[in-house]
Amino acid sequence: MAEWLRTPGIFGTHATMGADVSQLMATFFTLLFVVGWIQARQRKANHHHWLMLGGMVAMLAFFTSYYLFRSLGVLAFEGKEGFGGPQSLYDNVFIPLLTLHIVLVVIGLVMAIYMIVLGFRSQAFVDGRRVLKEAVLQTSGRRIAVILGSVTGVVMLLFASRVMTAGFSMGKFSVYLGLIFIIAIVFGIEVAIQRIWPNGARRHRVLGMFTMVIYCVLFVTGTVTYTMLYILYPGKIG
Ligand code: HEM
Numbered sequence: 001m002a003e004w005l006r007t008p009g010i011f012g013t014h015a016t017m018g019a020d021v022s023q024l025m026a027t028f029f030t031l032l033f034v035v036g037w038i039q040a041r042q043r044k045a046n047h048h049h050w051l052m053l054g055g056m057v058a059m060l061a062f063f064t065s066y067y068l069f070r071s072l073g074v075l076a077f078e079g080k081e082g083f084g085g086p087q088s089l090y091d092n093v094f095i096p097l098l099t100l101h102i103v104l105v106v107i108g109l110v111m112a113i114y115m116i117v118l119g120f121r122s123q124a125f126v127d128g129r130r131v132l133k134e135a136v137l138q139t140s141g142r143r144i145a146v147i148l149g150s151v152t153g154v155v156m157l158l159f160a161s162r163v164m165t166a167g168f169s170m171g172k173f174s175v176y177l178g179l180i181f182i183i184a185i186v187f188g189i190e191v192a193i194q195r196i197w198p199n200g201a202r203r204h205r206v207l208g209m210f211t212m213v214i215y216c217v218l219f220v221t222g223t224v225t226y227t228m229l230y231i232l233y234p235g236k237i238g
Helices: 017-041 045-070 074-082 087-122 141-166 170-196 200-232
Strands: 123-126 129-132
Touching (some): 045 087, 045 129, 087 123, 087 170, 141 170, 170 200
Antiparallel strands (some): 123 129
């Protein structure tokens, strides 16, 4: 499998099969979410629910397993070795673009999980029809503390099991610590967002729109990165 991902890709560019599969799936999921967005706007709430739920779960499963398998640093590494264009373009365009892309990936992953949970919490059934509940939807500070504490416990357990099988390293420790830190920040932001949009339906619409814009920008930045690396300025790799 690892070997196959390194073979030449299907689009006839300088990309490997791994990069092409990733680009193909990114296109597929972006299109899927745009369709789900249109369904929401047309008030086809049931279709919207199943498409977003299925799409987001499939996307999370695909990209996490894919990147764990391909190992995370590969994009940055390919960037350094594989970019064959001028240094100034690399410093001023490629790296800022790649950084923006990676930051948006993290936000996009968090929003995927957040929106699914919010979708379930803010919906209601009226005459058998799925609708958004026009009501205040707040989580108490106490409940947030319990959830955050439980998530921290699970992450620490995962870390402990990794230490037992593969040994302790400071790098690994900081990754897990960083994960807990990101989760804590997300809950902090959620507390602030609840104050701005206490109405669950309004929150789902506003943050849903925000999530969709993130996914569209993600697709554009990803595609430009692909084009620069594998079509315009291919380097030593591939
Ligand atoms: C996971 C990503 C999701 C995103 C990005 C998203 C986004 C949106 C957006 C932007 C709207 C407002 C459309 C508009 O009126 O302009 C909306 C409406 C809605 N969403 Fe979601 N949504 C997601 C998941 C879900 C899930 C999982 C559920 C159900 C559990 C759900 C249930 C609904 C309902 C019932 C509406 C109201 C549609 C209507 O007005 O009839 N959504 N969503």
